[in-house]
Amino acid sequence: MARGKSDGVRVHEDSKEEALAKDRSEPTGQRLTTDQGTGVVSTDDSLRVGPRGPTLLEDFHLREKVTRFDHERIPERVVHARGAGAHGFFQVYTSQAELTRARFLQDPSVRTPVFVRFSTVVGSRGSADTVRDVRGFAVKFYTEEGNFDLVGNNMPVFFIQDGIKFPDVIHAAKAEPHHEMPQAATAHDSFWDFVSLVPETMHMVMWTMSDRALPRSYRMMEGFGVHTFRFINARGVSRFVKFHWKPVLGAHSLVWDECQALAGRDPDFHRRDLWEAIEAGHLPEYELGVQVIEEALAERLGIELLDPTKLVPEELVPVERIGKLTLHRNPTNFFSETEQVAFCVANVVPGIDFTDDPLMQARLFSYLDTQLTRLGGPNFADLPINRPLVPVHNHQQDGFGRRLSNAGRANYHPNSLGGGCPALASATQGGFVPHAEHVGGLKARVRGESFADHYSQAGLFFRSLSDTEQAHLIDACRFELGKVVTREVHERVLGHFAKIDGVLAARVAEGLGLPAPAPAVVPSVSANAVSPALSLENTVKDSIKTRRVAALVAPGVDAVALQGLRKALESQGATLRVIAGHLGSVKDASGKPLPVDVSAMTTASVEYDAVFIPGGSASVTVLSQDARARHFVWEAYRHGKALGVSKEGVELLRACGIPPAAPGVVADTASGEAKAFARAFSEAIAKHRHWNRADPSGFPLSPPQN
Structure with a gap:
């Protein structure tokens, strides 16, 4: 898309607005019609024989109206069902050409349109906003080179190392299948049974039991890409990168007592807060930060970058803030935008690439597969909220809900009847070229030894918290495990906690009426290492904006x-x-x-x-x-x-x-x-x-x- 610097912002933003406006209904001066455009003179009475007679099957308006109502609901997301969204834009501070060829990270004068969806993970669409849970932080960038979806969470790590375990952890966290309780909560036997049998979950358990799981608002919540990605520059140089979203207002939390009260008083607390802030002109802002790691230095960190249960401490690799995301417009229709938006981890642009993170590899497949069922087929990308700004040219056709018409005789490649079009794109024409990486090894279901440390970073996180945050985390564990009735699960969890921190294990054991487990010596766990950046007590505290x-x-x-x-x-x-x-x-x-x-x-x-x-x-x-x-x-x-x-x-x-x-x-x-x-x-x-x-x-x- 060619454009000059002076009008770049306007053209880019207006293009997405026009795409959305095509399906937007404005009431002024319009007349009621059927879906086929036929005018409707009455929508209060069915067509019938006489004032008290039978309704006629030929009443096409009745049939269409009721049929459409019967099919209004689509399957809710398996995870992240409860969410809220907003439109905005992203601007890079300075060109990142040395790191990546991605165009939206080159020109500071360009505003790239975005749509952001925040969410909880475990609960259904009707659950409360303030439950103890991970929060989704998904950003769709409508760039000049296609859509880039940065699909992350408000925590930098995850429960599992390999995507093959994803169905298991979600099944365990969801309501127990025999009675469908509890809703939107992990304070039950099946979740703690699972994590007690899968030690790799321990780091994420610490985050989920902390105040990070109780954000004050979406506007005061950090976001993370979770995985290690690659930046590729124009010379083909690859560097590892981890993405961070830093809220300008700082990261702050509620306390558990407040969350429980709010779930009853205002279950839409976070959704309402986001909506009202934008309507009042208090625009939520987040800075995009990156941790860039040279491939040659990666092994010296002593941290397995392909392990999604690990983070890279900011004190070890500082986060460089390279741009700002601003949310400035609420959706005009919750369903057509917030519900129908389809995020796919596989949506990347030239200059951003994947790694061999085994959880990421599974997500590349899973997200697309989910959208096929949830949105009725492969044509969900035709919906305005998902449609890229750039023209789409390919030979994919037909299927449920097809909105676009492919013109011409040739629907295959190569062809001569269509003049050879659409032609393949070279790298210089915006074509995506995967990073050339040597891979090799035995084909087997195995996991590398570098993935075997499950306790060092869990201990690092706990020790890095303030005394108050540690007390809150201990109380959370007491509350959650207090809902668990299986004593063997208590004992297994305490055994893991003893390998994380002795004080943690003893305090939780006291709350459960069990003896403190014997101190456990784990060679990889240091009793002194801390990362101040992990504590909410060290976040921004110099503003009362939106308070x-x-x-x-x-x-x-x-x-x-x-x-x-x-x-x-x-x-x-x-x-x-x-x-x-x-x-x-x-x-x-x-x-x-x-x-x-x-x-x-x-x-x-x-x-x-x-x-x-x-x-x-x-x-x-x-x-x-x-x-x-x-x-x-x-x-x-x-x-x-x-x-x-x-x-x-x-x-x-x-x-x-x-x-x-x-x-x-x-x-x-x-x-x-x-x-x-x-x-x-x-x-x-x-x-x-x-x-x-x-x-x-x-x-x-x-x-x-x-």
């Missing part, structure tokens, strides 16, 4: 101070919601009406990142006597969130049993220092959580009763 702050009010509130803080927070990209006992408005201290954003009956602290208690003695008195308000504040404190409290609002803290001088509690004790208070409160919110408070296990499970 949600709840302001609890009652009649007599100091609206002037409230609106001043709202202005200060919103100038930094945060949102403040006024919450009262009812919708409408409440009268402030001056008798003027203050609009209420949310009724306390319909919300909870788990939906917010921080809480503000504005001044006004009458307002604070009412809130202090309100059990719901006390619970709101107490719960936010227990979850480590920032609390901003006016001078009068300190009384509400005391009613909740919260010390006003606790970490993350910002009390406005000096009147007239509104700017200083707003600044301190913003800094407290930016830290995400304040786990340096007193041990939350010693904090009461409910606020004091007045």
Whole structure:
């Protein structure tokens, strides 16, 4: 596709918009028709003999309408069924020509359109967003050379080393087949039975039991390509590469107690958050990072790059950020875009190639095979959301749902009747040339010795977490294994944990009422190695963009101070919601009406990142006597969130049993220092959580009763 620099962005983005618009229905000025375009004069009554007579079979509109309704549902994805998507664009910062010939990584002035789908893995389409699970992070790049699908997760490793085990791990993680329970959860016997018998799962088990499995939002979640890919430059030089997505807002998590509450209060929490952020203009952004490893140096790392249960620590090979992904538009139809989008690991462009990772090799087949069933045949690439920007010319034809018409007599290659077209593409014309690699060996079902280490990186991950994150991981293991009824499974899992970390094994054993297993010595496991990049505590904490702050009010509130803080927070990209006992408005201290954003009956602290208690003695008195308000504040404190409290609002803290001088509690004790208070409160919110408070296990499970 030829274009100049000055208009490259417009042409490229508009091309995808036009493709999607072909199937988009806009209501203005249109008339109801059948699928064949015949006008419909009535769609409320069937064609019948007399007002009470039988319906006639000749009513073609009735038959079409009901038939289409009967077949509206397609099979949901076997995994990643629960998802949300958005459109956006990607721009590279500087040309990466030295690393890869992929054109979308060459010109910083070009915006490459993308569609991104986030998802959970285990649950069905109707499950909740906030379950403990891996999250999918799949990006479809509509490049000038065809579609490139980077199909990854929010964790850099996976449970298994070879794709032949994929059906087993998914079957084990899904609801147990004899009673189809539990939904969207791994806290059951079959999952833990499987992982206890397959030691290679241990590293991924650590990630899944960590706070990484409970993201605050899709906008604050890292993404990883999981596998080792290849970059190939124009000279044919190959380098290994691992892909990372780094959220500009930093990576942050919920806590398990919040997740369980949100699953009931708002099972669409992550989906709604993504949609509302884009609609409000708070565009999610992620930087694309790469770890590039020269092939000659790969063996010196001491890490098997073809093993998807291993990562390369960022301290060993730094992540270079080479571009930015921005999500700027929500889908216009969830089904036609988010549901029908088809990601295939095999979709690559010249300059990006595969490796012999045995899990990747299976995914190259599996994803395409899945789409054939889910989307009704081989023509899913004709759907607008999947259609590449570049013209498609080949001899593939017919089949269910064919949307494109192949013109001419010749549907084979080579041919002379069609002038030899379409002709083969050379490498210089954008043809994909696989990397030339020498391979050889005995044909056998074997696995290399370099894949045999199952504990060193699991231990590295656990030791790299902060004390709070380790405590959360241990509690998660206690919760999950507490749902397992088979004692032999408990014992096998504890045996593996003993090879990862002695403290981990002992603490989990205590929660299960079992003796701590004997310490296990594993030669490959170092007791000291850590990777600070693995801890969420070390992520970005300098912004409050898109953070949600709840302001609890009652009649007599100091609206002037409230609106001043709202202005200060919103100038930094945060949102403040006024919450009262009812919708409408409440009268402030001056008798003027203050609009209420949310009724306390319909919300909870788990939906917010921080809480503000504005001044006004009458307002604070009412809130202090309100059990719901006390619970709101107490719960936010227990979850480590920032609390901003006016001078009068300190009384509400005391009613909740919260010390006003606790970490993350910002009390406005000096009147007239509104700017200083707003600044301190913003800094407290930016830290995400304040786990340096007193041990939350010693904090009461409910606020004091007045």
